[in-house]
Amino acid sequence: MPDIIQLLPDNIANQIAAGEVIQRPASAVKELLENAVDAGATDIQLIVNDAGKALVQVIDNGKGMSETDARMSFERHATSKIKNIDDLFHIKTMGFRGEALASIAAVAQVELKTRKEADTTGTFIEIDNSTVKKQEPIAWQQGTSIAMKNLFFNVPARRNFLKTNAAELRCIIDEFIRVAMSFPDILFTLTSNGQQVFNLERGNLKQRIVQILGNNYSAKLVTIQEQSDYMNIYGFVGKPETAKKTRGDQYFFVNNRFIKSAYLNHAMMNAFEGMIAKDSFPMYTLFMELDPALVDINVHPTKQEIKFEDEKIVYAFIRSAVKHALAQFSITPTLDFELDASIQQLDAVAKPFTDDKKAAAASSSLYNTFTQKNQAHFIEKKSELKHWKDFYEPAAKTFEQKAVDGEQETVGGEQRAASFEPAAAFKPLGVSYEQKNSLHGVTVDLHSLVQIHNSYIIVQNDEGYLLIHQQNAHERVLYERFIKATNGKPIAIQQSLFPVTIELAAADVALLSELLPDLHYLGYHIEPFGKQTFLVQGTPADVHQGSEKTAIEKMLEQYKHFSTDLKYSKREKLLRSLAWQQSIKAGTALTLKEMNTLIYDLFQCDAPNITPNGKPAYTAFKKSELDKLFGR
Numbered sequence: 152m153p154d155i156i157q158l159l160p161d162n163i164a165n166q167i168a169a170g171e172v173i174q175r176p177a178s179a180v181k182e183l184l185e186n187a188v189d190a191g192a193t194d195i196q197l198i199v200n201d202a203g204k205a206l207v208q209v210i211d212n213g214k215g216m217s218e219t220d221a222r223m224s225f226e227r228h229a230t231s232k233i234k235n236i237d238d239l240f241h242i243k244t245m246g247f248r249g250e251a252l253a254s255i256a257a258v259a260q261v262e263l264k265t266r267k268e269a270d271t272t273g274t275f276i277e278i279d280n281s282t283v284k285k286q287e288p289i290a291w292q293q294g295t296s297i298a299m300k301n302l303f304f305n306v307p308a309r310r311n312f313l314k315t316n317a318a319e320l321r322c323i324i325d326e327f328i329r330v331a332m333s334f335p336d337i338l339f340t341l342t343s344n345g346q347q348v349f350n351l352e353r354g355n356l357k358q359r360i361v362q363i364l365g366n367n368y369s370a371k372l373v374t375i376q377e378q379s380d381y382m383n384i385y386g387f388v389g390k391p392e393t394a395k396k397t398r399g400d401q402y403f404f405v406n407n408r409f410i411k412s413a414y415l416n417h418a419m420m421n422a423f424e425g426m427i428a429k430d431s432f433p434m435y436t437l438f439m440e441l442d443p444a445l446v447d448i449n450v451h452p453t454k455q456e457i458k459f460e461d462e463k464i465v466y467a468f469i470r471s472a473v474k475h476a477l478a479q480f481s482i483t484p485t486l487d488f489e490l491d492a493s494i495q496q497l498d499a500v501a502k503p504f505t506d507d508k509k510a511a512a513a514s515s516s517l518y519n520t521f522t523q524k525n526q527a528h529f530i531e532k533k534s535e536l537k538h539w540k541d542f543y544e545p546a547a548k549t550f551e552q553k554a555v556d557g558e559q560e561t562v563g564g565e566q567r568a569a570s571f572e573p574a575a576a577f578k579p580l581g582v583s584y585e586q587k588n589s590l591h592g593v594t595v596d597l598h599s600l601v602q603i604h605n606s607y608i609i610v611q612n613d614e615g616y617l618l619i620h621q622q623n624a625h626e627r628v629l630y631e632r633f634i635k636a637t638n639g640k641p642i643a644i645q646q647s648l649f650p651v652t653i654e655l656a657a658a659d660v661a662l663l664s665e666l667l668p669d670l671h672y673l674g675y676h677i678e679p680f681g682k683q684t685f686l687v688q689g690t691p692a693d694v695h696q697g698s699e700k701t702a703i704e705k706m707l708e709q710y711k712h713f714s715t716d717l718k719y720s721k722r723e724k725l726l727r728s729l730a731w732q733q734s735i736k737a738g739t740a741l742t743l744k745e746m747n748t749l750i751y752d753l754f755q756c757d758a759p760n761i762t763p764n765g766k767p768a769y770t771a772f773k774k775s776e777l778d779k780l781f782g783r
């Protein structure tokens with residue numbers, strides 16, 4: 152028998168190894184950005200085309216490479232960052248494995264341009280499938296540009312495995328943010344298909360957070376800073392009122408590396424306990440610095456988990472530092488002068504505060520929300536609740552007002568139905584308020600409605616009774632209404648008298664732009680208005696004038712929450728998000744009329760028994776079973 156074992160050719164070995172490091176365009180983004188940081192750049196530009204599938208390019212003004220190093224950098228296990236095993240425990244750079252460039256060159260076409268400050272000419276290298284195609288001297292600025300083109304052109308199976316451009320771009324933005332967040336003193340830009348998505352000027356961490364996560368956080372950040380022999384932590388958490396319904400704006404870094412840790416997240420949640428609603432997530436950007444010997448970063452290059460020598464100490468440290476900071480902020484609210492120099496020029500700061508000005512200020516709503524909000528226990532009212540109430544109050548009032556005025560209510564006739572005008576989220580009854588209505592083959596006695604726990608509605612039918620979950624039921628109703636809307640029966644838009652502008656974080660801009668056409672069917676008339684700004688011209692009638700901004704932000708948040716679920720289309724996710732967000736929440740007291748409308752609408756639905764996500768909307772109980780319970 153001849154021997155059969157052979158060494159794999161380099162390009163195949165590299166391709167296999169590359170699978171570990173480069174799984175998608177975003178992995179290359181991370182590696183190239185980190186290399187630029189390690190090269191000491193102060194200016195780093197990321198350019199992507201086609202969500203990185205066609206091009207990922209990073210241009211930096213770092214220290215550059217000599218001709219020999221440039222060629223060497225594409226070899227596997229070639230690195231300038233460690234020399235021996237001991238160095239692993241003192242790593243100050245982001246990279247150290249020497250695998251990234253070799254991997255990228257194995258699965259894409261790569262163009263490198265680089266020059267060291269001291270050199271008069273730079274080097275150009277073109278590599279394709281691990282093979283050098285061209286190498287020549289070029290004129291180039293100091294620093295390095297690496298362009299990765301046509302990722303996986305030579306591994307079609309992997310190329311097919313990539314997700315949609317929207318999903319891949321999202322991954323790229325996530326990686327970009329993680330690096331940009333740790334190095335606020337470096338200028339970062341991100342350009343996608345020729346459009347600038349981020350332009351992050353150099354500044355301090357606080358400014359960087361606001362640049363990335365949006366202006367909503369300016370003056371709403373609490374400083375965390377605690378030092379000990381074991382470790383130091385610093386960073387910011389959002390004030391409790393900025394907590395969101397979806398996890399998202401949460402970043403942990405260990406020695407400047409982004410990490411994920413459910414355990415440390417728990418420490419954070421613990422510190423916020425009692426200050427934010429149970430199901431909401433605080434913003435945090437927290438940097439931990441500790442002796443590299445006490446953490447194991449030598450984990451898989453694409454994994455963000457990390458091993459601490461003693462996790463419990465880190466947990467306790469975070470919890471107490473954050474608790475401490477939150478307690479301080481709630482006692483002494485501080486205005487943030489550092490962030491906005493223009494505050495200094497305001498009349499209120501520059502001119503003396505007279506007594507009548509004081510009185511005027513004290514009665515203003517701004518003053519009231521300010522003084523109220525700085526109490527640690529103050530939790531902002533959920534806007535969904537407010538909105539639900541808002542659109543019912545006018546209808547309820549007319550009803551009560553009529554009773555006061557002594558007007559006759561004709562129960563059971565067309566007149567009663569006509570006088571009841573719920574806002575547009577609930578269509579008018581359209582039927583008379585009969586003692587009984589035949590809905591979906593079930594005869595339901597609408598007079599027998601009872602609400603319990605402000606969450607369930609009990610309604611009697613011929614066979615027994617139904618126990619309806621009000622929020623689940625409403626989600627179903629809204630969802631089917633939205634489906635109809637997108638299938639050509641658009642929801643009426645109420646044009647705003649005073650169109651409002653909303654400013655979004657850069658990542659949300661891309662998202663909202665994508666959703667605009669569908670949102671138009673759903674009653675939202677929104678137009679792009681400058682780089683990160685949108686003009687809201689109109690909203691569905693049930694969105695209260697003045698709360699358009701919150702409604703849209705909540706909707707985006709919820710959409711992102713759903714967007715991890717890849718099996719749904721963009722539109723489907725949007726419908727589900729809106730239905731969830733606009734639904735009346737459990738815990739909301741309902742009037743008889745509201746319950747009536749809800750149940751009527753529910754049984755008009757094609758699938759009244761479940762929510763879009765498959766939760767039951769009601770359960771039926773048989774009278775015969777009740778009788779049995781009581782020995783009858």
Ligand SMILES: Nc1ncnc2c1ncn2[C@@H]1O[C@H](COP(=O)(O)OP(=O)(O)O)[C@@H](O)[C@H]1O
Pocket residue numbers: 182186187190211213214215216224225229230231232245246247248249250251252253294295
């Ligand atoms: N942007 C850059 N500027 C200067 N040198 C670079 C740059 N990118 C890569 N290099 C050099 O190429 C080497 C290999 O890079 P890489 O494959 O990412 O491995 P690692 O970063 O783990 O060392 C680095 O050690 C560094 O010396």
Ligand SMILES: [Mg+2]
Pocket residue numbers: 182185186245246247249251252
């Ligand atoms: Mg590297």
